[in-house]
Amino acid sequence: MFEDLRWLGIRWTEGPDCGGPYGPYAQSQRRTFYLEAWQRLRDAGVIYPCTCSRKDLAQAAAAPNDNDDNDEPVYPGRCRGRTDAGNFAQPAGVNWRFRVPDGEAISFTDLNLGAQRYVAGNDFGDFLVWRRDDVPAYQLAVVVDDQAMKITEVVRGADLLKSTARQLLLIRALAYPTPDYFHCELVRDASGVRLAKRHDALSIRHLRERGMSAAQVLASSTSVSC
Numbered sequence: 001m002f003e004d005l006r007w008l009g010i011r012w013t014e015g016p017d018c019g020g021p022y023g024p025y026a027q028s029q030r031r032t033f034y035l036e037a038w039q040r041l042r043d044a045g046v047i048y049p050c051t052c053s054r055k056d057l058a059q060a061a062a063a064p065n066d067n068d069d070n071d072e073p074v075y076p077g078r079c080r081g082r083t084d085a086g087n088f089a090q091p092a093g094v095n096w097r098f099r100v101p102d103g104e105a106i107s108f109t110d111l112n113l114g115a116q117r118y119v120a121g122n123d124f125g126d127f128l129v130w131r132r133d134d135v136p137a138y139q140l141a142v143v144v145d146d147q148a149m150k151i152t153e154v155v156r157g158a159d160l161l162k163s164t165a166r167q168l169l170l171i172r173a174l175a176y177p178t179p180d181y182f183h184c185e186l187v188r189d190a191s192g193v194r195l196a197k198r199h200d201a202l203s204i205r206h207l208r209e210r211g212m213s214a215a216q217v218l219a220s221s222t223s224v225s226c
Contacts, residue, residue, distance in 0.1 A: 022149040034136040049094040050079040074125035092134035108163040118165040
């Protein structure tokens with residue numbers, strides 16, 4: 001990825017390959033940051049241990065809902081009433097979920113797509129913050145990293161708009177400053193299907209191998225249907 005980005009002419013001033021003032025930059029080396037946030041959430045009573053199996057969640061997810069195909073399904077609430085979070089000194093062994101304020105509208109203004117609004121408990125449910133295999137979940141990791149690295153503007157794809165609503169709840173619970181958000185429209189093929197990693201025929205590496213120049217790749221990206 002680094003090689004492809006440099007080939008396109010994109011440069012950066014800090015990161016896992018070049019260091020910087022807010023390292024380490026690999027999430028696998030940032031456990032202490034995530035663990036401190038988990039402890040604060042546990043002590044505040046806004047997360048709880050969940051022992052639901054994948055089968056339990058799969059059966060619940062089979063019920064009709066309007067979730068995106070790749071979005072976390074609304075949690076059915078089986079473990080929501082647990083009050084033993086304080087008995088856990090470490091997060092390993094169970095999943096940990098954030099207890100969302102059911103019915104509360106989470107609103108924000110995206111710098112690209114304008115006003116956004118999601119209702120907790122309806123558009124999304126109690127979401128994972130730490131996995132039973134002792135790995136912090138995406139929602140918690142990115143919030144903690146943005147805070148620690150003093151990120152003021154987050155730029156990412158529009159498929160993560162709902163994740164922003166979840167992350168705003170974490171930011172509030174942890175009393176972090178809120179960054180601005182800019183969600184880009186997804187790049188899609190001629191039939192309207194969004195491009196993903198599995199579409200290797202349109203990967204930068206594949207286009208390079210076909211003999212396209214960086215300038216041609218950059219020019220062609222502006223003409224792809226969005």
